[in-house]
Amino acid sequence: MKDALIQKLGDKSAVIGIVGLGYVGLPLMLRYHAMGYSVVGFDIDDNKVDALLDGKSYIEHISSDDIQKAMDDKWDATTFFKNIKNVDVIILCVPTPLNKYREPDLSYVLNTMETLLPHMRKGQAVSLESTTYPGTTEEELLPRLEERNFKIGEDTFLIYSPEREDPGNQNFTTNTIPKVVGGHTANCLEVGKAVYAGVIDTIVPVSSTKVAEMTKLLENIHRAVNIGLVNEMKIVADRMGIDIFEVIDAAATKPFGFTPYYPGPGLGGHCIPIDPFYLTWKAREYGLHTRFIELAGELNAKMPDYVIEKLSYALNQVEKPIRNSRILILGIAYKKNVDDERESPCIEILDKLVHMGATVEYSDPHIPKFKKKRNYDYNFESVDLTPDVISSYDAVVLATDHDLFDYDMIESNAKIIVDTRGKFRNFLPNIIKA
Numbered sequence: 001m002k003d004a005l006i007q008k009l010g011d012k013s014a015v016i017g018i019v020g021l022g023y024v025g026l027p028l029m030l031r032y033h034a035m036g037y038s039v040v041g042f043d044i045d046d047n048k049v050d051a052l053l054d055g056k057s058y059i060e061h062i063s064s065d066d067i068q069k070a071m072d073d074k075w076d077a078t079t080f081f082k083n084i085k086n087v088d089v090i091i092l093c094v095p096t097p098l099n100k101y102r103e104p105d106l107s108y109v110l111n112t113m114e115t116l117l118p119h120m121r122k123g124q125a126v127s128l129e130s131t132t133y134p135g136t137t138e139e140e141l142l143p144r145l146e147e148r149n150f151k152i153g154e155d156t157f158l159i160y161s162p163e164r165e166d167p168g169n170q171n172f173t174t175n176t177i178p179k180v181v182g183g184h185t186a187n188c189l190e191v192g193k194a195v196y197a198g199v200i201d202t203i204v205p206v207s208s209t210k211v212a213e214m215t216k217l218l219e220n221i222h223r224a225v226n227i228g229l230v231n232e233m234k235i236v237a238d239r240m241g242i243d244i245f246e247v248i249d250a251a252a253t254k255p256f257g258f259t260p261y262y263p264g265p266g267l268g269g270h271c272i273p274i275d276p277f278y279l280t281w282k283a284r285e286y287g288l289h290t291r292f293i294e295l296a297g298e299l300n301a302k303m304p305d306y307v308i309e310k311l312s313y314a315l316n317q318v319e320k321p322i323r324n325s326r327i328l329i330l331g332i333a334y335k336k337n338v339d340d341e342r343e344s345p346c347i348e349i350l351d352k353l354v355h356m357g358a359t360v361e362y363s364d365p366h367i368p369k370f371k372k373k374r375n376y377d378y379n380f381e382s383v384d385l386t387p388d389v390i391s392s393y394d395a396v397v398l399a400t401d402h403d404l405f406d407y408d409m410i411e412s413n414a415k416i417i418v419d420t421r422g423k424f425r426n427f428l429p430n431i432i433k434a
Contacts, residue, residue, distance in 0.1 A: 001123045001155050002187045008088055009194040012036045017087030019112055021048050021077065023270070023340060024129060024163040025093035026059060031174045031199045033070045040087055041077040052077040060339035060366055061167055084119045089127065089195050093163065096130045097274060104133060104278050106140065113141060117148055120156075125191050127159035131216050131275050133282035136160075137209035142184060153185030159192035160209035162216030168338035178202040182212030220275040221293055226261040227272070228296030231303055234263040238433060245422030265399050265420040265434070266303035266345025268334025273300070273343045304348045307420050308356075310434035311395060314416045320394055323357030328383065328393040330410070331400025332364045339366040346399035351376055361393075365404040387413040397434075398423055 008014035014037065018029045021043040032039045043049055051058050055068035084090060094108040109130055120126075126145070128137055137160045142152060150156035161181045166172060179200040183189030193203050206212050230248070237244040244263060252260040267273040276297060280290045312322055334344040341347060346362075353360045362370070363383040370380040383389060387409060390396065395416035398405075401423045411417065411424060411431070420434045 002153075002157070002191060005088060005123060005125060005157070005191055006194045009191075009198060012198060014038075014088040015040065015086060017042060017084055017090045018093060019043075019081075019084075019090060019116070020093035020095075020108075020130075021045075021052070022093065022095075023059060023167050024165050025091075026052075026057075026062060027165060027174045028091065028093065028129075028199075030062070030066060030070060033075050035199045036074075037198070038074040039076075040083065042079070042081055042084065043077070044079060046079055049077045049079050059167075081115045082119045084116050085121050088123070089125045090116065090120070091127045091129060091195075093129050095270070096132050096278070098277055102277050103281050106132065106136065109136070110140060110144075113144055117144060120148070120150070122150065122155040125157040125159060125188075125195055127161050127192065127195055129161055129163040131162060131220070131271060131278070132213060133217070133278040134210040134213040135282065136213060137182075138184065153187040157188045157191040158184040158209070159188055159195065160212045161192060161196060162212060164216075164219075167340055168335065175199060175201050178204050180204045180206060180212050180215050182206045182209040184209055214279075217275055217279045220271045221279065221296075223261070224267060224272050224276050224300065225292060225296040226259070227263070227267060228299040230261045231263045232299050235306065243422075243425075243433065245425070262422065263420075264303070264345070265307045265349060267300045268342070268344040268346070269340065270342045304345050304352060307349055307397065307399075307418065307434045308352055310432050311353075311397060311416075311418045314418060314432045315395060318394075318416070322353065324359065325394040326359045326392065327353055327361075328390070328396040329353075329360065329362040330364075330396055330398045330405060331402050332362050332370070333366055333400050333402070336401050337366070337403055341367055341371065344400075347373075347376055349397065349399060350378075354378075364400070365402060385409070390414050 016032045016037050016039045018025045019042045021041045029039050029041045048058060052067060055064060055071055057064045057067050094112050097105050099105045142158060145152060145156060152158050161179055164177045179196045181192040181196060181203055183192045189205055193205055197203055234244040248260050251258050276293045280293055283290050315325055329346060329350050332344055332346040333341050350360055361383050362380055363385050368382045370378050390410055390413040396414045397418045399420055401421040407423060414430060416430050417424060418432045418434045424431045
């Protein structure tokens with residue numbers, strides 16, 4: 001069965017099933033289709049499926065034109081998971097969040113597998129792309145497949161290949177980002193390489209699914225730890241009256257041994273604030289305490305409070321408390337130029353200020369309406385910026401430095417600017433670096 005599946009992948013007669021049509025799954029679906037494969041997208045969200053069938057995109061950096069161009073007899077989207085029997089490859093791109101105890105929540109992965117298993121058949125490959133702790137593929141997916149009498153490496157092929165999407169990054173596309181691939185057996189790895197070789201420019205095979213799982217965690221822990229370091233450096237530099245952004249720019253001129261990381265109001269996105277805790281949780285099973293990772297997590301988690309402290313100081317200088325002050329948050333996406341606000345520290349700042357009695361609004365050209373979340377339930381809509389609007393607030397907090405903001409206009413009209421991103425380099429009385 002291995003050779004037959006590899007042959008189908010090679011001649012592009014294989015049908016690819018993408019489960020989870022978010023920021024990872026939808027670009028992958030488009031890429032497979034663009035390279036000539038028949039592709040079916042699966043999602044529990046009727047709105048996403050309906051949008052795709054209508055030729056509409058729900059992700060800002062993917063245009064509706066791209067969706068409309070893909071609409072033919074090789075492109076489909078559905079909420080009917082029983083149709084999984086019709087695909088040759090199943091790629092899982094579902095969320096792996098943390099629960100309220102900051103422990104891994106694999107419910108999306110496991111519930112999805114339980115839904116798919118009754119409809120799976122021999123000859124298929126299953127590839128998990130969701131970020132998770134080392135051992136998930138072997139400990140959770142493998143036994144569920146074996147209980148259904150699938151022989152892994154013989155008639156069914158189990159793969160782990162971590163997603164590496166970076167929404168808003170103009171320098172890389174789905175196909176130009178090298179793809180790490182691990183298989184449960186040597187046959188699984190062969191199939192895994194074939195699954196992605198037709199759509200990704202560079203395949204990076206590794207010896208096991210555990211290695212592939214750990215690779216993804218190392219990538220994101222590397223960022224989390226270094227961002228934690230630079231956030232701490234920002235606080236120290238601020239106390240010393242030094243502009244940390246000027247320091248970073250100067251240090252970045254060194255052509256070796258230094259990689260610039262930039263501070264901000266905290267960590268956001270679906271990976272970096274979450275993934276390190278998958279490893280800290282798993283490490284406890286081995287009697288280990290990941291002090292470095294947890295310290296970085298503590299530092300990054302404190303940054304929204306640091307921003308509010310700086311805002312409070314700025315308002316106190318003009319004899320205003322936070323309570324009853326009018327405050328505008330500029331940007332609630334977790335990073336610039338995207339419409340993704342998952343785990344955004346900007347929203348945490350907004351929420352804390354509301355609970356402190358401030359009148360808070362936000363402006364974000366990429367997120368016109370606040371999307372309700374598990375912990376936040378607001379009916380905000382993005383405020384359009386004009387000189388009069390800016391000047392009507394007691395303070396504005398630059399939380400996300402979108403390129404679409406008119407920074408000269410903001411600087412000229414804001415009473416107080418609390419800058420968490422180092423965008424305003426002028427040392428003016430109304431600008432507070434945070």
